[in-house]
Amino acid sequence: MRTTIRLVAGSLSLMTGFAAGASAGPLDVPGATKALACSACHGPGGQSPSSTIPIIAGLAPWYFKKAVEDYATGRRPSPEMEPYAKYVREAGVDDVAAYFAAQSRQPTAVAVDAAAAARGRVASQQCVVCHGESGRGDPARSIPDLSGQAPGYLRNQMLLFKADRRSPGDQAVKTVKELMKSVPDDTIADLAAYYSSLR
Amino acid sequence: MTRLTRREFLRTSGRSAGLGLLAAAGVAGCAPALKGDFAPKTGRRVVVIGGGWGGATAAKYVRLGDPSIEVVLLEPNRRFVSCPFSNLVLSGVRSIDSLTFGYGGLRGHGVRILHASASAVEPDARRVRVGEGYLQYDRLIVSPGVEFQWEQVDGLAAARDRVLHAWKAGPQTVDLARQLEAMPDGGVFVLTVPPVAYRCPPGPYERACQVAFYLKTKKPRSKLLVLDANANVVSKAGLFRAAWKDYPNLEYRASNKVVKVDPSTREVTTELGDRVKYDVVNLIPPQRAGTIAVQADLVGADKRWCEVNHLTYESAKHANVHVVGDSTIGLPVPKSGNIANAMGKICAVAVVHLLNGKEPPPMAPGNTCYSWVNDREAIAVVNAYKVEGGKVVQIEQKLTPGQSAEWAQNAVGWATGIWQDILG
Numbered sequence: 001m002r003t004t005i006r007l008v009a010g011s012l013s014l015m016t017g018f019a020a021g022a023s024a025g026p027l028d029v030p031g032a033t034k035a036l037a038c039s040a041c042h043g044p045g046g047q048s049p050s051s052t053i054p055i056i057a058g059l060a061p062w063y064f065k066k067a068v069e070d071y072a073t074g075r076r077p078s079p080e081m082e083p084y085a086k087y088v089r090e091a092g093v094d095d096v097a098a099y100f101a102a103q104s105r106q107p108t109a110v111a112v113d114a115a116a117a118a119r120g121r122v123a124s125q126q127c128v129v130c131h132g133e134s135g136r137g138d139p140a141r142s143i144p145d146l147s148g149q150a151p152g153y154l155r156n157q158m159l160l161f162k163a164d165r166r167s168p169g170d171q172a173v174k175t176v177k178e179l180m181k182s183v184p185d186d187t188i189a190d191l192a193a194y195y196s197s198l199r
Numbered sequence: 200m201t202r203l204t205r206r207e208f209l210r211t212s213g214r215s216a217g218l219g220l221l222a223a224a225g226v227a228g229c230a231p232a233l234k235g236d237f238a239p240k241t242g243r244r245v246v247v248i249g250g251g252w253g254g255a256t257a258a259k260y261v262r263l264g265d266p267s268i269e270v271v272l273l274e275p276n277r278r279f280v281s282c283p284f285s286n287l288v289l290s291g292v293r294s295i296d297s298l299t300f301g302y303g304g305l306r307g308h309g310v311r312i313l314h315a316s317a318s319a320v321e322p323d324a325r326r327v328r329v330g331e332g333y334l335q336y337d338r339l340i341v342s343p344g345v346e347f348q349w350e351q352v353d354g355l356a357a358a359r360d361r362v363l364h365a366w367k368a369g370p371q372t373v374d375l376a377r378q379l380e381a382m383p384d385g386g387v388f389v390l391t392v393p394p395v396a397y398r399c400p401p402g403p404y405e406r407a408c409q410v411a412f413y414l415k416t417k418k419p420r421s422k423l424l425v426l427d428a429n430a431n432v433v434s435k436a437g438l439f440r441a442a443w444k445d446y447p448n449l450e451y452r453a454s455n456k457v458v459k460v461d462p463s464t465r466e467v468t469t470e471l472g473d474r475v476k477y478d479v480v481n482l483i484p485p486q487r488a489g490t491i492a493v494q495a496d497l498v499g500a501d502k503r504w505c506e507v508n509h510l511t512y513e514s515a516k517h518a519n520v521h522v523v524g525d526s527t528i529g530l531p532v533p534k535s536g537n538i539a540n541a542m543g544k545i546c547a548v549a550v551v552h553l554l555n556g557k558e559p560p561p562m563a564p565g566n567t568c569y570s571w572v573n574d575r576e577a578i579a580v581v582n583a584y585k586v587e588g589g590k591v592v593q594i595e596q597k598l599t600p601g602q603s604a605e606w607a608q609n610a611v612g613w614a615t616g617i618w619q620d621i622l623g
Contacts, residue, residue: 025555026265027552033562034562036544040620041567041617043619049615050611050612050613052608052609079597080581080597083594086595090563090594152608
């Protein structure tokens with residue numbers, strides 16, 4: 001239950017919150033002020049420091065926009081994200097998506113059990129088919145990048161897929177849901193550890 | 200001590216003599232150094248009063264928004280203790296240490312921290328009085344949190360050391376946990392809820408869950424009695440009432456405002472004249488804006504809370520003075536930590552724009568608020584807002600469909616993220 005919180009004292013990672021252009025001030029970057037509401041949970045610049053909240057720094061705009069639309073319409077049910085997705089739509093999803101896409105993404109700082117990650121690697125043969133050896137996915141086929149993502153988030157999403165609680169009826173995630181049905185929960189945790197450990 | 204002092208001095212000392220003196224004063228906490236204009240302003244300066252959720256966020260984000268602006272933060276406490284999650288200290292689920300952080304991250308952003316209290320604000324002269332001296336500012340951000348209206352409960356002012364509020368996380372949180380632990384099994388714990396508006400609307404009911412959980416598992420013959428000044432549970436009512444079904448040891452009485460406490464007889468008296476005996480009492484007093492906001496004439500006609508511009512958080516009463524956090528009123532938002540953090544960022548952006556002669560962009564806050572109902576499950580309410588016609592209006596409010604370990608995991612994720620956003 002006790003969670004170790006590491007507050008990064010250095011400013012390097014935090015300055016990603018305002019990736020300044022050469023001439024414009026940090027706040028003049030398009031989307032910068034609109035994205036500030038997101039940093040409470042997703043961390044400065046979208047570099048989430050926690051296990052369960054996803055890193056959205058460097059997120060591909062197509063993925064960001066689909067997620068916002070699915071959350072806002074309730075297709076991807078989330079009491080937390082539905083209101084915020086509506087906020088993002090109100091503020092301008094293109095600006096916010098472009099802002100996060102432009103942030104340099106660091107792998108999660110949450111450490112995972114090396115043995116679990118090793119087991120996850122062995123169990124990942126099916127995942128590799130779409131997400132690739134590197135786990136980086138393929139934007140051309142709408143396959144998201146899993147590498148270095150927060151482990152608790154990856155695990156929870158796989159569990160949601162398995163129980164068909166994420167985006168029911170969405171053809172884009174039909175295959176992954178079918179696949180997850182046969183994966184034991186322990187193996188899902190191992191897969192999450194493995195993909196979050198990829199650099 | 201000498202080494203710490205020197206290190207801290209070096210870390211915070213500026214190039215000008217004034218800032219060096221400021222740092223020294225902050226380290227030593229010695230009033231005699233604070234005379235006259237003890238840290239003369241060399242460029243544009245923002246002074247922030249209060250290093251809590253609103254003020255610390257604002258201080259950091261002014262620096263991130265424009266590093267050429269000097270930021271001085273006045274905060275008497277050397278450590279930041281998180282109110283959110285502090286109810287878990289009462290049930291023994293979390294330690295107070297796990298909620299306690301330093302201000303080193305803010306120093307890393309170039310925020311100059313003076314561990315002292317502001318004693319007065321002089322808006323016309325644009326200066327803040329500290330000790331026997333003063334600090335000049337171009338813009339002031341006031342984030343003093345809440346102060347208790349001790350006088351509203353007969354006998355409370357004289358019994359402050361024994362009748363605990365534990366409504367500002369810190370020593371009182373730990374003391375109340377000790378009182379709960381020391382209570383004999385079979386005892387009665389009385390928790391009183393103040394009338395709205397107060398800091399953290401669901402907080403008292405989350406606390407009821409944590410105390411009831413503790414008693415159920417550790418002192419099964421004991422009872423929790425909640426005396427609420429309000430006509431119903433103020434926030435997440437359905438979810439809390441559902442959670443309380445697991446706590447037959449919890450008795451909730453609405454419309455039972457406590458007006459008197461007598462520690463000698465261990466008794467509280469309600470407005471209706473009912474006398475209630477307790478073994479341990481946790482009396483959360485009625486609240487208003489922090490004292491400096493009242494002294495600085497920032498509160499409105501109600502003498503309790505501060506009206507602000509919805510886009511800039513500039514005071515409705517004084518120019519160049521902004522107010523953020525629990526002290527504000529008039530926006531359709533709760534007095535929550537998440538809202539204070541959001542206000543801190545929006546105010547910082549506005550101040551940076553105004554000091555650079557630009558129009559501040561319209562920005563709306565957001566609110567994510569988790570409550571723990573036992574040691575592993577939580578519930579949540581989330582609010583989204585937009586700016587319309589210069590005012591903040593709600594887009595939507597959403598509640599979790601029930602309580603679950605999933606929301607508790609997300610609560611930990613939220614806390615980790617927002618502590619980083621404030622202090623990292």
